[in-house]
Amino acid sequence: MFPDSKIPEGSIAEKWDKHKFNVKLVNPANKRKYDIIVVGTGLAGGAAAASLAELGYNVKAFTYHDSPRRAHSIAAQGGINAAKNYQNDGDSVYRLFYDTVKGGDYRAREANVYRLAQVSVNIIDQCVAQGVPFAREYGGLLANRSFGGAQVSRTFYARGQTGQQLLLGAYSALSRQISYGKVKMYTRSELLDVVVIDGQARGIVTRNLVNGKIESHTAHAVVLATGGYGNVFYLSTNAKYCNVTAAWRAHKKGAYFANPCFTQIHPTCIPVSGDYQSKLTLMSESLRNDGRVWVPKTVEMAERLRKGEIHVNDIKEEERDYFLERKYPAFGNLVPRDVASRNAKQMCDEGRGVGSSGLAVYLDFADVIKRIGEEAVSQKYGNLFDMYAKITDENPYKQPMRIYPAVHYTMGGLWVDYNLQTTIPGLYATGECNFSDHGANRLGASALMQGLADGYFVIPYTIGDYLAKTPAKLEDSNKVAINAQHPAFVAAEQEVRDRTAKFLAMRGNRTPDEFHKALGHIMWEYCGMARNAKGLTFAKAEIQKLRREFWQDLKLVGSGEEMNQALEKAGRVADFLELGELMVDDALNRNESCGGHFREEYQDEKGEAQRDDENYAYVAAWEFMGDNQPERLNKEPLVFENVKLSKRSYE
Amino acid sequence: MAGSNPNAKPMNLTLNVWRQPNRDAQGQIVEYKVKDISPDMSFLEMLDVLNEDLLHQGQDPVAFDHDCREGICGSCDLFINGRSHGPEKGTTTCQLHMRKFSDGDTITIEPWRAHAFPVNKDLSVDRSAFDRIIQAGGYVNVNTGGAPDGNEIPIPKDIADRAFEAATCIGCGACVAACKNASAMLFVSAKVSQLALLPQGQVERKTRVENMVAQMDIEGFGACTNIGSCAAECPVGISLENIAMLNREFLAAKATSNNLA
Incomplete structure (x- = not known):
């Protein structure tokens, strides 16, 4: 049975407005009784942390960087889409919605995409108000450029540094809330586990990357904004620290992972x-x-x-x-x-x-x-x-x-419902970390749009609905207070310590980077731009073999009680070695070509991708069943009521 | 595999690297040799080679900060042969390539040296002082939602362009490391200028500059003596004009503000 995607009733244009009215609210005086953890301070996380703090919640924000200004959102160059139609060239919310669904090769959820197009216009206004220096025409108004997959000019930009300027905007909003004491900022802190009590996300365990301290942090809800997993390929345009660990830890605690094979x-x-x-x-x-x-x-x-x-x-x-x-x-x-x-x-x-x-x-x-x-x-x-x-x-x-x-980008990610909640109640995923809006292929200038949409304009509404139904007193079903001494946190911390000790105890011969490169080679050759069943089957066995070798022959020095960058890397590579196999499973399961997933067996006479809407118009959401066990496939059917499924043609 | 220059010969280099186990420990320069370095490698890729070698020998690899490796995140921060980000003008360490060096060279690599940037380990320093300066006022006080339409705030193109130029600061700290006083004036002035130029920044123009300068002093950065090495070493070309603007803004605020003593 697949969990409810919670898509609201009504016509596509009314869904979000109706939903915003129907969600429960937390009264302003009560908001200060709720703690929210936000992991990651890129566009999605920075925007969410700032906006939630503005509303009155107590926010704890985490980044493994030395500063919340360094997330990889900063490297986005080209721009951010918005359906402003400032150019009078026929753009509209509906056209941005349509282009995005088509661009994603009809593998995205209509309702989410429509909402994204709707709030896109608010993002530009918000960023301008923050002082983001977008490119301007001589008359002083905002300039636009065109971008791949669209026939209108709807992309706003700041020379070739749009991501930097938008991130610094979110960083400034976040800094403001830090100065007000509404956000407590934890830098150089890496999430190493998500803690689930009575089926609800109740906090995280982190490692301080400077002194190695393992710490527990409790909250009423946890928002992951930890980016994509493109570095599973070793070589990618992602920053070096980008990793899947937060999402993967959540996955192993019960959050479904959707469409992992969709990589751009x-x-x-x-x-x-x-x-x-x-x-x-x-x-x-x-x-x-x-x-x-x-x-x-x-x-x-x-x-x-x-x-x-x-x-x-x-x-x-x-x-x-x-x-x-x-x-x-x-x-x-x-x-x-x-x-x-x-x-x-x-x-x-x-x-x-x-x-x-x-x-x-x-x-x-x-x-x-x-x-x-x-x-x-x-x-x-x-x-x-x-x-x-x-x-x-x-x-x-x-x-x-x-x-x-x-x-460059991963469209797959943690499965979320319309509220951006994962299959673990109280655990949310935003930005590239979730799977929701880009289907099998993301259009240019849409990643910045989605990150900021989720952070500024979606999560502040939807998380309130959950918190309004959650008691402010943090305790489990046996009335035991939830804090760092709670048995679930004690156990999670111990698990993290044991894992670290295991990495360090091997004293083998191969470095984390060597394992990472070997994995990247397998992924690029067999699960990259073109895939086929034979290659994928081979890759699966190769990854399993490499993973076994990793856990016997890893080379590290030093301890966990100090800054140890090779140890950090080892933890990330260990998770990539598990994710890689799931990507291969997903690519093997999807017997069609769509968007970034090109199976050589499924192409037309011109070499174009051949979709199979009858059998594969669904979200493949994978459920973790235990270490080294095959994952269970859950299918969320995709229903297209507004955009007609057709062959994607750009001729 | 050959790179863009198939005739480039690999190099052997001597590295003098600052090693320091943690913030409180004594540090020292340690000499290492690296071999067969391709001129097409980036500086950090050369350090990757060193670190892989060290790890294989059972020695502790050199800790250094880096991430995007395309010159925009501002993480990397090496003081190379006495210069912030090394010898190439307008370049971060991650975008510095080994073709700027010659076979047989000795390269000295140190962390940023400034009282306000304590060393975490080896070449990694703590730059949270910069964050606290921004937290003191480097923003426009605007909540999410309720912003007017973007085109309701027209901004002349030359003003927008100047604000953009100031806004491109990557917060790496090269200016502080380059300054003999370890002054943070270029960093602070970039944010102050950006927001003082834009209409969105007018309401809080005076309090912003007062608060940010006050925080800069609290953090223990030195004073500016108009040498200009900050701008000369800035990898993204933040101009000294910003410091002039900061001084004007500060003076004007102090002369007319009724917000702060």
Whole structure:
């Protein structure tokens, strides 16, 4: 039996308003009797912590960073979508909703997506009021740009640093509440377990990363805003600390994990340059507004390029294949990310890839530079061009960039209902940490939108409904007070200590990074841009083997009672080693291609993804059944009452 | 596998690294050798190589802060050969590449050195003083909800652009480490300027600058003596003009404010 998704009754446009009226409220004087833990201080967590504190709740916020300003939301470059229709180009809440459902290849929940589109307009207003310096027109009004998967200009931006500016906005709101004493901030604290008592989330256990202290924190509700799990691939555009541990610990305590195989491979990243590579760097999708993607028309010419016999600028116009413009004339270079990535891979598989490895295509700005000049191009993309030059030692004003797809975002995550509550009452998941809004593929500039929507405008309403039904006195069903001495917390702390001791006791031969790289290789080869049953079956066995080796041969030094970054890493890799297998199971189960999940067995004659709506129009929500046990699949059927299921075409 | 420059030769380097077990312990410089460093590696990838070597030898790896490795999160904070974030202008440590060094070089790596930034371990320092300065007033007092339509606050493009330039500070602390007085004026001035320029920041303009400067002093940062090494070493190019603006804002606030003594 699948848990209730709690989608409100009524027409799609009325659901959220009706729901906001129907949810129970906590009276202002009572709010101060409730404690809420927020884990993660990126866009979703920072916005939630600040907004909940403004309402009067006592908030404890946690981050493993040294400051709440450093979460990886900060690295988002291109922008944030909102259905403002400031450009008079036909945008509306309904169109943003429609584009998002279609862009997600019809694997998202309609009601959640519609709400996201509705509150998108409030986000822009809120951020402007905070002093976020969005790009402006000469008349002083807000500027917009277009983005992949949309035919309107609805993306608000702050040069190539939109995520930074939005995060600093949320950070400022959070800082304000810290100064008022309504948020107690715990930096350099990593969640290592979620504590569930009588079936309800009642707190967390953390490790202080500076002195190693294990600490218990109680609350009436816990909000996870801990981001995505793209680092399971080792190489990704995620920051180095990004991990699945908080979500995975919650999963093992009973929260379902939904659609784990839905990962987004971003088409425009700087290609890998060597085995030492520690992470990949994204070049914003906004570059595809003006950059033209191409490879040489012939394999022979690509080979000469790779050997350095000819220079890219020597290749004549008629010898270039602008493959996205050729195959998708309506959207051209602005096709959604999954389509652009797969096509780039296809070109490289055909032997027409460029760069010394042959795993790259060109992103060319010669046309736009000719049209508006270097100065104007620099105004739009200056910081991105500089970053590219720094990393590659090549000048993108003078020759095309080389790009290749890389893991960027995970659409899967903790299963949540319409209220963003997981299958554990009192435990919520927001932002990239949950699965809810992007289906099988996320559109550009929608991650920032979702993080802030969840944090500023959804969780403050929905969490009240739960707290209004929860007694303010923290005690269990036997009237035992819930505090750090409660047996459940004592046991959770002991479990965390035992696990740490186990990591340190092995004194094996392989470092956490070596295991992580090995896992990443398996995931990228067999559960990456293209997957098939044979490869996935092989990968499953490989991951199990690697996991066994990890628990016998891990190399660490030092103790748990000090700053020990390799130990931190080991804990994260251990969880990735379990998640990886679930991703493979999910990819094996989904016998269709949709969005970022491309199963080679399911494609049409043109190589486009072939969905199976009859059998797979559902959310796959996995239930943990015990260590090394197969997880149980629960299916939440997706009902489309407003958007007609059709083949996703961008031609 | 070759990188963007297939002819680049691997390098062997000597590293002098500050090692300090914890905040209260004595620290010292320890020498290490690293071999076969590709010029296409980032500086932190070179440190990854060192740390993997140390771990394999059963020695404690060097603790350092880092995260996004694309120059925006502000986590990385190394003092390399006597300079914040090393020799390349306008670059964070994570975006510094080894092609800026030569085979046989000796590189000295220290943490930020400032009274207000105590060392956690090795190269990792505690920069929470910056957070407390922001908490003292680096925000607009606005609750979630009830904000007017974004376009109801028109802002001239040049003002918006100047505010944006100030707002790009990544809070890394390079300015403090570069300053012989360990002053935090560039950091504070960036936030003060951003909000003083924008219409949204006008209501609290005076109290903000007074409170933030007061907190800066409490934290034990030094005074500004207009040397300008902060701006010279800032990885994102925060301009000295912001400090001039901070001084004007502070003076004006002190002369006219009835909020604080």
